[in-house]
Amino acid sequence: MPDKKLFLLTTALITIGVICSYTLTAYTVVLFEYNSFHFVMRELIVAMISILIMWMLAQLDPDVWLHRLGLSLFFGGVVLMLVMPFLPASLVSEVGGAKRWIRLFGFSLAPVEFFKVGFVYFLAWSFSRKLGHHANMGIMEEFKRVAPYAAIFLLVMFLIAFLQNDLGQVIVLALTLAFMLFFAGSSFRFFMTLILGALASFIFLIVTSEHRINRILSWWASAQNTILAFFPESIARHLRIDNAEEAYQIGHSLNAIHNGGLFGTGLGGGTFKLGFLSEVHTDFVLAGIAEEFGFLGVFIVTVIFILLLQRLFKIANRSHNDTAYLFSLGVGLLITFAFIINAYGISGLTPIKGISVPFLSYGGSAMMASSVGIGMVLMVSKKIHHKIDPKKHVPKQGHYTAQGSVPYHESAEMTRSNHSHTSLEESQR
Numbered sequence: 001m002p003d004k005k006l007f008l009l010t011t012a013l014i015t016i017g018v019i020c021s022y023t024l025t026a027y028t029v030v031l032f033e034y035n036s037f038h039f040v041m042r043e044l045i046v047a048m049i050s051i052l053i054m055w056m057l058a059q060l061d062p063d064v065w066l067h068r069l070g071l072s073l074f075f076g077g078v079v080l081m082l083v084m085p086f087l088p089a090s091l092v093s094e095v096g097g098a099k100r101w102i103r104l105f106g107f108s109l110a111p112v113e114f115f116k117v118g119f120v121y122f123l124a125w126s127f128s129r130k131l132g133h134h135a136n137m138g139i140m141e142e143f144k145r146v147a148p149y150a151a152i153f154l155l156v157m158f159l160i161a162f163l164q165n166d167l168g169q170v171i172v173l174a175l176t177l178a179f180m181l182f183f184a185g186s187s188f189r190f191f192m193t194l195i196l197g198a199l200a201s202f203i204f205l206i207v208t209s210e211h212r213i214n215r216i217l218s219w220w221a222s223a224q225n226t227i228l229a230f231f232p233e234s235i236a237r238h239l240r241i242d243n244a245e246e247a248y249q250i251g252h253s254l255n256a257i258h259n260g261g262l263f264g265t266g267l268g269g270g271t272f273k274l275g276f277l278s279e280v281h282t283d284f285v286l287a288g289i290a291e292e293f294g295f296l297g298v299f300i301v302t303v304i305f306i307l308l309l310q311r312l313f314k315i316a317n318r319s320h321n322d323t324a325y326l327f328s329l330g331v332g333l334l335i336t337f338a339f340i341i342n343a344y345g346i347s348g349l350t351p352i353k354g355i356s357v358p359f360l361s362y363g364g365s366a367m368m369a370s371s372v373g374i375g376m377v378l379m380v381s382k383k384i385h386h387k388i389d390p391k392k393h394v395p396k397q398g399h400y401t402a403q404g405s406v407p408y409h410e411s412a413e414m415t416r417s418n419h420s421h422t423s424l425e426e427s428q429r
Helices: 004-023 026-031 038-059 062-086 111-130 139-163 167-184 188-207 210-228 233-239 248-260 285-318 322-346 364-381 410-428
Strands: 092-095 098-104 107-109
Touching: 004 038, 004 285, 004 364, 026 038, 038 364, 062 098, 062 111, 062 139, 062 322, 062 364, 107 364, 111 139, 111 167, 111 322, 111 364, 139 167, 139 188, 167 188, 167 322, 188 210, 210 233, 210 248, 248 285, 248 322, 285 322, 285 364, 322 364
Parallel strands: none
Antiparallel strands: 092 098, 098 107
């Protein structure tokens, strides 16, 4: 039976997202002369479709459908992102010179959102077949082992960072890839080397793009006083930028959070959504929630996310299959990094990256794609509740085995335990 708690927690977040699409768009509907219910009706339709997608996927047999669906999302996403730059303007929406959305029947579809779920499945499936515990493997051998995945990720960077000019999504996928490699059996030393290498790559991408440099400078102008307060004045004066233009979005976001206080201004009572904080129903939805529902509202939303992630990681930990384990973990990591990056951005701790909050931010593609990921985990969750025969230490019933992956029982748990123990020893050394 699918995990009911995971389904209900996801539905709760989707419901909150629908409410936000109504209360936070009061100014936008007036500005563009839309009907008052323009955004909420569209989001409500997407929400119902998303919940239906989760329910339908949860009914499917993972032995038959998980592998097919996962690879279809991966390869389908690659193909769509490759052809989008060549599609006519009537079929795609262009923002900032990048074509990111395909227009379908009055709705816009962002292939990258569905590709992320497929990318996680591809990694989970491939890691479960190719990787294992590193044992006494040297770091150069580990590099050789993951070289094919590095090549694949370079393709991903080209598709998303260059063709679609969306570095934020690349950061989310890079972090997910690194952590999935770690949980698939890579050593802690290799994991840290990978993180440092990725950091160097992103710095290179930033310094080679003028608009990204300007965004960093704009963020620093807003955050420098807070950060430099912890430095001696002799150092701070060399790091301070006097003439940089402050990011007004971050400033208004912080003001909205401050205005909300502990209990908020009440549903519909927000001020900064009225033309001061643009895109409040998308990238700044957490700031909108903070203003109208206060710290208490943000706390409740955060708790729901934590409980949802706890269910995802619990399903992963109980899975008797490497592919299912890594995929469930990967979906949780995608949601985790998206939430953290957005929360840090709207609070001024990091530059804004244009990453939406899963299930809460307005946008059909992100909500449906996230629901597909959750639905696939629900599909897997049906096969993890087994009664274990203490004599044989194997499930009495058959359990899910993805195509091309090797089933495992107690050995999987031992591998994860040994991996954690070895990684801890390495970190202590």
